[in-house]
Amino acid sequence: MTKIICVVNDEVMEGSGLKKEHGVSFWIEMQHANVLFDTGQSPEVLSHNLQVLGLLPINIDALVFSHAHYDHSGGVAAIFPERTTIPLYANSDLFRARYSSKDDVYKSIGMTMKESDLSHYFYLKLSDDPVEVKPGLWTTGTILERPERMGISKHHMVHTQAGWEHDPYQDDLSLVLKTSAGNVLICGCSHAGILNTLYHTEKVFGGPIIGVIGGTHLISADDQYLDHIVDVFQDRYPDCNFYLNHCTGKNAIDRLMEKLGDRIHMINAGNTVEFPE
Numbered sequence: 001m002t003k004i005i006c007v008v009n010d011e012v013m014e015g016s017g018l019k020k021e022h023g024v025s026f027w028i029e030m031q032h033a034n035v036l037f038d039t040g041q042s043p044e045v046l047s048h049n050l051q052v053l054g055l056l057p058i059n060i061d062a063l064v065f066s067h068a069h070y071d072h073s074g075g076v077a078a079i080f081p082e083r084t085t086i087p088l089y090a091n092s093d094l095f096r097a098r099y100s101s102k103d104d105v106y107k108s109i110g111m112t113m114k115e116s117d118l119s120h121y122f123y124l125k126l127s128d129d130p131v132e133v134k135p136g137l138w139t140t141g142t143i144l145e146r147p148e149r150m151g152i153s154k155h156h157m158v159h160t161q162a163g164w165e166h167d168p169y170q171d172d173l174s175l176v177l178k179t180s181a182g183n184v185l186i187c188g189c190s191h192a193g194i195l196n197t198l199y200h201t202e203k204v205f206g207g208p209i210i211g212v213i214g215g216t217h218l219i220s221a222d223d224q225y226l227d228h229i230v231d232v233f234q235d236r237y238p239d240c241n242f243y244l245n246h247c248t249g250k251n252a253i254d255r256l257m258e259k260l261g262d263r264i265h266m267i268n269a270g271n272t273v274e275f276p277e
């Protein structure tokens with residue numbers, strides 16, 4: 001079995017002793033390797049939660065960043081290896097400066113570490129293409145086609161030669177776990193759009209998709225769009241289970257649960273989902 005353990009999330013399992021924070025991190029325990037997907041936003045919370053869950057940073061064989069935002073990359077110092085021994089996979093657009101703008105104040109929300117500093121600890125493997133992280137576990141690569149809505153915040157900005165522009169979220173990727181029963185999509189924030197990410201995964205890796213885990217950035221989706229999501233989940237992914245957290249948002253989880261019943265689950269820090277090899 002492959003175990004996917006939620007280590008950091010905005011909500012934690014009651015009575016678990018875990019700390020919550022806005023962010024996400026998953027420990028993926030495969031037969032021959034452990035992969036950490038995102039690190040939450042602070043080394044303190046990641047370190048505490050790993051310890052409570054009995055997971056040792058020294059046993060991590062590879063790290064993957066879903067995208068640059070601080071709530072996914074900021075906890076990385078909790079798992080620094082003593083020397084460069086493990087790879088860090090991410091999109092090639094990872095180190096572009098990213099900001100949140102409110103009332104003309106621009107706050108940096110991208111990577112907190114420079115490429116040159118991070119490369120002291122990890123073999124940086126930045127790519128736009130799908131990459132096999134470990135046998136049976138792939139990155140999606142850049143989500144190129146985006147016919148459906150992206151998971152945006154109107155405050156997310158980048159600075160270009162033309163001036164301030166909305167973040168195109170080129171860095172956003174998810175992981176695809178290949179199992180004997182079908183593919184499982186593991187998402188960080190799904191800024192590229194959860195439906196775009198699903199379509200891309202089917203196109204690149206085939207089907208069926210039997211599970212979706214993580215943040216789907218439906219937090220600001222209105223009911224009309226949520227009903228469109230429900231229709232697509234029903235028509236195109238009838239055998240898929242959804243384990244949602246982080247930026248999915250309570251309103252979206254409640255509405256999806258109401259319409260799709262027991263195919264929708266919450267996955268908080270401390271919760272584990274298992275899939276056959």
Ligand SMILES: [Fe+2]
Nearest residue numbers: 067069189191
């Ligand atoms: Fe994000």
Ligand SMILES: [Fe+2]
Nearest residue numbers: 071188189247
């Ligand atoms: Fe996020």
